[in-house]
Amino acid sequence: MTETTIFTGFDLAERLKQNIKMRIDALGRQPRCNLFLDSRNAGASAYAQRLAGSAASVGIDMVMREYAGSAGELRRQLQEEADAVMTLFPMPDFIDRNEVAALIGAERDVDGQHPLNAGKLALGIVGYRAAATARACVLVMSEIMGSLKGLRVVVVGASPVVGRPLALMLLEKEATVTVCHVATVDLASHTREADVIISATGVAGLIRADHIREGAVLLDVGIVRTEKGLVGDIDLDSVQGKAAVVTHVPDGVGPVTTACLLENIVAAAEARS
Amino acid sequence: MTETTIFTGFDLAERLKQNIKMRIDALGRQPRCNLFLDSRNAGASAYAQRLAGSAASVGIDMVMREYAGSAGELRRQLQEEADAVMTLFPMPDFIDRNEVAALIGAERDVDGQHPLNAGKLALGIVGYRAAATARACVLVMSEIMGSLKGLRVVVVGASPVVGRPLALMLLEKEATVTVCHVATVDLASHTREADVIISATGVAGLIRADHIREGAVLLDVGIVRTEKGLVGDIDLDSVQGKAAVVTHVPDGVGPVTTACLLENIVAAAEARS
Numbered sequence: 123m124t125e126t127t128i129f130t131g132f133d134l135a136e137r138l139k140q141n142i143k144m145r146i147d148a149l150g151r152q153p154r155c156n157l158f159l160d161s162r163n164a165g166a167s168a169y170a171q172r173l174a175g176s177a178a179s180v181g182i183d184m185v186m187r188e189y190a191g192s193a194g195e196l197r198r199q200l201q202e203e204a205d206a207v208m209t210l211f212p213m214p215d216f217i218d219r220n221e222v223a224a225l226i227g228a229e230r231d232v233d234g235q236h237p238l239n240a241g242k243l244a245l246g247i248v249g250y251r252a253a254a255t256a257r258a259c260v261l262v263m264s265e266i267m268g269s270l271k272g273l274r275v276v277v278v279g280a281s282p283v284v285g286r287p288l289a290l291m292l293l294e295k296e297a298t299v300t301v302c303h304v305a306t307v308d309l310a311s312h313t314r315e316a317d318v319i320i321s322a323t324g325v326a327g328l329i330r331a332d333h334i335r336e337g338a339v340l341l342d343v344g345i346v347r348t349e350k351g352l353v354g355d356i357d358l359d360s361v362q363g364k365a366a367v368v369t370h371v372p373d374g375v376g377p378v379t380t381a382c383l384l385e386n387i388v389a390a391a392e393a394r395s
Numbered sequence: 396m397t398e399t400t401i402f403t404g405f406d407l408a409e410r411l412k413q414n415i416k417m418r419i420d421a422l423g424r425q426p427r428c429n430l431f432l433d434s435r436n437a438g439a440s441a442y443a444q445r446l447a448g449s450a451a452s453v454g455i456d457m458v459m460r461e462y463a464g465s466a467g468e469l470r471r472q473l474q475e476e477a478d479a480v481m482t483l484f485p486m487p488d489f490i491d492r493n494e495v496a497a498l499i500g501a502e503r504d505v506d507g508q509h510p511l512n513a514g515k516l517a518l519g520i521v522g523y524r525a526a527a528t529a530r531a532c533v534l535v536m537s538e539i540m541g542s543l544k545g546l547r548v549v550v551v552g553a554s555p556v557v558g559r560p561l562a563l564m565l566l567e568k569e570a571t572v573t574v575c576h577v578a579t580v581d582l583a584s585h586t587r588e589a590d591v592i593i594s595a596t597g598v599a600g601l602i603r604a605d606h607i608r609e610g611a612v613l614l615d616v617g618i619v620r621t622e623k624g625l626v627g628d629i630d631l632d633s634v635q636g637k638a639a640v641v642t643h644v645p646d647g648v649g650p651v652t653t654a655c656l657l658e659n660i661v662a663a664a665e666a667r668s
Contacts, residue, residue: 241514
């Protein structure tokens with residue numbers, strides 16, 4: 123029986139924010155980020171409010187903008203003056219995600235979704251703007267385990283926003299990386315061999331005790347709203363007493379992801395100065 | 396005891412070349428690729444001759460260019476008129492690989508080494524210029540096995556030229572992918588579980604019978620010159636009778652890689668027309 127630690131990201135996020143504040147002091151002006159959302163969506167609206175609050179606490183001006191009702195107008199909006207631009211889901215279906223990334227541009231991208239930033243990561247070129255959730259996972263793992271060199275890490279979920287950039291960042295850190303996804307046959311046969319499992323699928327309770335080895339470290343990046351409140355990919359009741367560490371949902375990787383977004387906004391402002 | 400097939404890539408390469416010829420006919424002009432090399436290097440020189448021969452056979456003008464002796468002059472050379480530009484190793488040490496990629500530009504890149512091309516692959520955006528060896532491996536696997544969906548694939552080697560783009564392409568094909576490398580602990584424990592192993596390390600004879608399961612498919616992308624001639628990452632004598640398929644070195648993945656380079660040159664010419 124292993125005593126399972128529930129990891130919350132507040133301390134790590136706070137340290138990142140202290141560093142961000144110093145960088146903004148050195149910059150000598152308030153960075154501005156335009157944050158696009160569909161405010162009729164309750165989840166997006168609540169998330170935007172939390173983001174704006176965090177941004178304000180470090181001295182970033184987060185300007186809420188409603189998605190325009192036409193592609194032409196949205197194209198114009200996305201090019202409005204700002205150091206950085208963020209677009210929350212759900213996005214209007216009349217514009218393509220890749221066009222949105224192109225209009226924002228690599229310099230103002232805060233989530234590693236411009237091909238130039240994703241490509242620099244893939245090629246091992248320093249100075250890319252990182253996908254925030256993926257970077258947060260690497261920081262949380264480093265906080266819990268120190269060096270990642272030689273660790274067996276299984277990433278569950280192969281999305282361009284989390285799973286793929288995370289796999290590339292883990293290779294940079296010299297971990298051995300397996301990426302599983304919906305087409306994977308016998309997921310548990312992979313995850314049971316892992317020192318670390320990072321699950322980013324949005325399938326509530328996907329990872330249970332029989333998916334893990336004793337003493338594994340589990341990072342939960344899935345967030346699903348259910349009748350019982352927010353739950354993650356990892357079945358906490360099931361893995362308690364077997365996992366060494368499980369991250370809290372939503373207060374494990376979440377606060378660190380927010381700090382990584384703020385870090386990217388500051389980097390965008392610094393690059394223009 | 397499994398009967399082991401040695402796979403050569405000539406047939407597949409020939410079919411790709413027939414398609415390339417048709418595209419050049421449709422284009423109505425001869426694509427030009429500037430091929431930079433240090434001709435004092437015997438390996439590079441021999442490779443360039445073979446490439447030029449293949450290019451000529453489909454109607455591509457491969458123009459050999461010697462690396463200039465200074466960074467300024469090389470910068471100028473790399474920007475000379477051509478549909479596509481290729482740079483062979485060894486490259487002069489007075490210029491950075493990333494600067495070379497930037498000077499060539501994403502449109503004239505024939506090996507997926509410009510960040511825009513690598514980034515499109517990472518983000519799942521269609522229309523990127525693919526890393527040729529990685530794409531050749533995917534084509535060879537598809538030729539041997541049909542659909543890759545759900546297969547367990549272990550890639551040995553995490554370089555930006557082969558291992559990383561290959562992992563991303565395999566995820567596109569819905570394979571479950573593990574990337575191993577020099578920091579991996581107990582390589583055999585990973586490779587023994589694999590349906591397919593692709594080794595791209597340049598460590599002669601790295602993969603032996605005890606690294607594989609009965610009936611595995613093995614792709615060898617390592618090429619090392621030894622006293623006994625060219626050898627690959629896979630110890631052929633050792634895996635004979637256990638592997639289902641092993642690719643020949645250098646005539647397995649090699650000819651297909653060449654065809655993929657030619658395909659990329661044609662794509663570059665088409666994009667300008």
